[in-house]
Amino acid sequence: MRFLIVEDHPLFREALEGALQMVAPTAEILQAISIDGAIEQAGATSELDLILLDLSMPGTTGLSGIIRIRKSFPRIPVVIVSGHQDPQIIAGALSLGVAGYILKSASKQDLAQSIGEVLRGSICVPAAYRAPVRPQRSSGPAQDLIKRLHELTPQQLRVLEMLKRGLQNKQIAFELKISETTVKVHVSDILRKLNVVSRTKAIVEMARIDFATLAAEASTTRERVRSDQP
Secondary structure, eight states: OOEEESSOHHHHHHHHHHHHEEEEEEOEEEESHHHHHHHHHHHHHHHOOOOEEEESSHHHHHTTTHHHHHOOOOTSSSEESSOOOOHHHHHHHHTTOSEEEEESSSSSHHHHHHHHHHHTOOOOGGGGGGGHHHHTTTTTTTHHHHHTTTTTTTTHHHHHHHHTTTTOHHHHHHHTTHHHHHHHHHHHHHHHHHHHHSHHHHHHHHHSSSSSTTHHHHHHHHHHHHOOOO
16 A cells, blocks of 8 residues: 655654554555645655645645645545644535545544544544534535635646735746746636636635634644654
């Protein structure tokens, strides 16, 4: 078996690697510390069995990282391992077709058990959130926005992330190694697909699903995971 861990914090990568080794001792475990790195790794690797993805990663925020991974590799199961415990965020992740959502506060044994369930074909959700999550999966303004984001191409998602960072067309063109004209075409398509009239409005719309408390939650759960380590 072959797994990919997408996590920028060494402590969490170590914990996830240990959990995967409990599930499949002989598996090959690849690692990436950004969404771009994950897409590059997955594209260069055949037959990935599972991707473990943190929501808060360099180069992306909120749920857009899931969208980029899912659009690039729709057949590879993705499990979110996150410190964020908001039921609406769990619901948003599930609506994007992930195979599971595991809290970083879980012990290594619980992580391994949840991963094993996913590999056997189950959708794994924290027990405390099963009841509130499911009714919210297909309703609400945020869910409508997520559906619209699904219409963006992987490159358009990257451009949208850069717009959110405040980059101008020239800067985006330089980072993506494309022409400014191509950037303008992407921006126009993004505005059309999101049904907004300006770059500013697109950024405001993204803020509805880019959850600002991810970093604070991750900081808290790092201490919890550290206490679980031998």
